Amino acid sequence: MEIYFDNAATTALDPEVLNAMIPYLTNQYGNPSSSHALGQKAREAVEESRHTVASLLNASPSDIFFTSGATEANNIALSGAIRTYDISHAITSRLEHKAVLQTLGQYSQEGELDVSFVKIDSKGNIDFEYLENLLKFNAQSIVSLMHVNNEIGNLTDLKALSALVKYYDGIFHSDTTQSIGKYRIDLQEFDIDYLVGSSHKFHGPKGVGFIYINKYKKVRPLIYGGAQERGTRGGTENVAGIVGLAKALEISYRDLEKNHNHISYLKSFFIELLTNGPIKNIRFNGESFAEDKSSYSIVNVAFPHLKHGGSLLDKLAQLEIYVSGGSACSNLTQSGSHVLKNLKVHLDRDNVRFSFSKHNTPQDIRHVVKVLNQIYQEDEGIAKSKLLEVA
Ligand code: PMP
Numbered sequence: 001m002e003i004y005f006d007n008a009a010t011t012a013l014d015p016e017v018l019n020a021m022i023p024y025l026t027n028q029y030g031n032p033s034s035s036h037a038l039g040q041k042a043r044e045a046v047e048e049s050r051h052t053v054a055s056l057l058n059a060s061p062s063d064i065f066f067t068s069g070a071t072e073a074n075n076i077a078l079s080g081a082i083r084t085y086d087i088s089h090a091i092t093s094r095l096e097h098k099a100v101l102q103t104l105g106q107y108s109q110e111g112e113l114d115v116s117f118v119k120i121d122s123k124g125n126i127d128f129e130y131l132e133n134l135l136k137f138n139a140q141s142i143v144s145l146m147h148v149n150n151e152i153g154n155l156t157d158l159k160a161l162s163a164l165v166k167y168y169d170g171i172f173h174s175d176t177t178q179s180i181g182k183y184r185i186d187l188q189e190f191d192i193d194y195l196v197g198s199s200h201k202f203h204g205p206k207g208v209g210f211i212y213i214n215k216y217k218k219v220r221p222l223i224y225g226g227a228q229e230r231g232t233r234g235g236t237e238n239v240a241g242i243v244g245l246a247k248a249l250e251i252s253y254r255d256l257e258k259n260h261n262h263i264s265y266l267k268s269f270f271i272e273l274l275t276n277g278p279i280k281n282i283r284f285n286g287e288s289f290a291e292d293k294s295s296y297s298i299v300n301v302a303f304p305h306l307k308h309g310g311s312l313l314d315k316l317a318q319l320e321i322y323v324s325g326g327s328a329c330s331n332l333t334q335s336g337s338h339v340l341k342n343l344k345v346h347l348d349r350d351n352v353r354f355s356f357s358k359h360n361t362p363q364d365i366r367h368v369v370k371v372l373n374q375i376y377q378e379d380e381g382i383a384k385s386k387l388l389e390v391a
Contacts, residue, residue, distance in 0.1 A: 002320040003364050008150050008178060008298055008355035009324055013244075014203040020247040021205065024240035032237050033228065042239045049246035053197075053210060056253050059187045065211050065229045066242050070177040072222075073196035073211035074099040074144075076233065077173045080219025081142050081194065082107055087171065089141040090115045091134050094342040095124055095154070100144050100175055101338075118145070122345050124154045124286040125293075128164065135168035142171040147195075148178035151339040151353055152286025153298030155179075162190040171217070177201055177209075181252035182260070182297060193217045197249070199241065203357075204248030208241030259358045264296040266356045266365055271299060273369040279303065279376045285340060285351060297356050300340075302349040306375070308382040312350035315375050321368055324353045 004012070024045060030038030032046050047061070054061040067073045078100065081087060090104050094117050107113035116134050119127035126145065135141060143165045147158055158174060165172040173194040176185065181202030185195070194217070198209040213219060219232060226234030252259075271289065274282055285300035287293035303312055313325050325337065340351055354368075 001367060002322070003360075003368055004322045005354040005356060005360065005364070005368065006322045006324045007357040007360075008201070008353065010200045010206065011203045011357050012359060013205060014248060014251055016251060017204055017244045017247045021240040021244040024243050028239075032239060033226075042237075045239055045243050046237050049242045052246040052250055056249055057185055057187050057212060058189075059212055060215060062230075063187075063212050063215055065213060065232050066237060066245070067196075067209045067211055067233055068207055068238070069200070069209040070097075070175065070196045070198035071099040072233075073198075073209050074173075074175055075103050076211050076219055076222050077194035077196065077213070078103045078142065078144060079107075079222055080232075081171050081173065081217070082113060083220045084218050085140070085171065087140060087142045088113060089138045090144065091118060091131065091138070091141050091170075092116075092144045093118050093120060093126060093146075095120060095149055095152075095339050096144065096146055097150060097175055097177070098338075100146070104144070116141075120342070122343055124149065124152055124339075124343055126156065126161075128160070132164060132168075135165065135170055140169065140171075142173060144173045144175065146175040146178075147183070148176075148295040148298070149286065149339065150178045150298075151337055152300045152343070153288040153294040153355075154286045155292075155294050158185070158192070159190045162192050166191045178295060178298075181249055182256070182295065184253070184256065187212065194219075197245075199245035199248055202248050202252045205241050205244040208238050208245045210245065255358070260296060262358060263356050263360070264291070266360055266362065267296055267299055269362055270354065270356075270365045270369065273365065274301065274372070277369060277373055279373060283349070285343065285345070298353065299355075300351060300353045302345075302351050303372075304376075305348070305350055306379045308379045312352060312375065316352070316371070319371055321371060324355070325351060 028041050030042040032043040050061045050064050054064050090113055092104055104115050108115045119130040145156060145161055148155055162172055172192050176195045177198045180197035193214045195212045200206040221232050223234045228234055228237055281304045283302040285302055288299045316323055
């Protein structure tokens with residue numbers, strides 16, 4: 001029985017989304033920049049999608065720019081802001097995604113930017129007082145702090161952050177990749193300069209995302225060579241992808257409350273079964289245990305090491321339970337989770353991120369907990385029999 005609990009890495013494409021995309025992968029193949037009818041049909045589809053995304057976020061269509069995903073959108077926001085406004089100081093956290101850390105790191109290495117890191121506690125919470133001091137003593141900083149952490153699920157109060165950053169005239173960027181489509185974000189309710197989304201995190205296609213740029217902000221392009229996306233991001237638009245993204249976001253917001261309730265229930269059921277089960281010494285990383293301080297779809301569990309050796313992740317994968325040790329992107333570097341390293345806790349454990357979606361069921365949860373219990377019971381048995389052998 002295959003079970004997919006790795007929805008923070010990516011999600012399954014919704015069949016309704018695929019249906020909306022098919023015409024643009026088949027007969028409606030025009031280039032949106034062509035002036036003939038086929039081109040103009042594609043242009044209409046792109047602009048309609050922009051309208052959909054804008055209205056769901058309560059923004060204006062001219063604030064939305066399509067990209068290849070959130071990595072690119074974060075790069076456009078940060079590089080664009082730094083180069084457009086000659087920013088020389090950035091404030092971020094060591095728990096950000098590499099798309100943010102490495103972009104800022106690159107400017108820092110080149111000597112163009114000083115980067116300050118906010119203090120965080122052992123659960124990953126931002127020290128707001130420390131942030132305020134950084135802002136007070138560094139005029140015109142760009143602040144990049146994420147909404148939902150992709151590994152530990154910590155949920156940051158975007159409105160409180162925005163109020164603080166704007167009080168000190170900072171530029172505010174948030175990597176909202178893990179929250180777009182899961183939380184309602186009304187851009188008229190608070191002031192933010194840049195936020196980003198990635199379609200494959202909310203049951204849309206991969207390789208397409210967007211950036212919201214506040215109408216009072218400009219960014220210098222990262223990609224030159226075409227007038228697409230009003231010169232901010234040259235290159236023929238991924239029309240089917242853009243249509244899929246807008247459809248996926250529309251469905252996410254249409255069903256948001258229902259899915260929120262369903263997925264929250266799965267998460268709390270999972271935590272309840274685990275904490276009341278036979279595996280001793282289970283802990284939770286970050287705030288993922290706390291309902292009001294973490295995303296309802298992510299829980300990061302610190303399991304004790306298996307006495308008999310071997311990795312819990314590998315054992316689960318062999319049993320067709322697909323989870324993750326950290327972010328999928330950092331798996332490629334083999335350097336482990338920078339997020340957990342920076343929390344400096346539970347590194348002597350088998351840390352596993354479980355991330356749920358609307359497709360998961362309570363039966364899936366029961367099955368995974370049963371398998372986990374069996375793995376530890378067998379491990380205990382093997383460890384005991386080894387002891388007897390030695391004796
Ligand atoms: N930021 C965060 C918080 C993410 O979780 C991810 C995806 N792992 C990204 C950025 C990058 O998104 P994309 O795959 O669209 O480039």
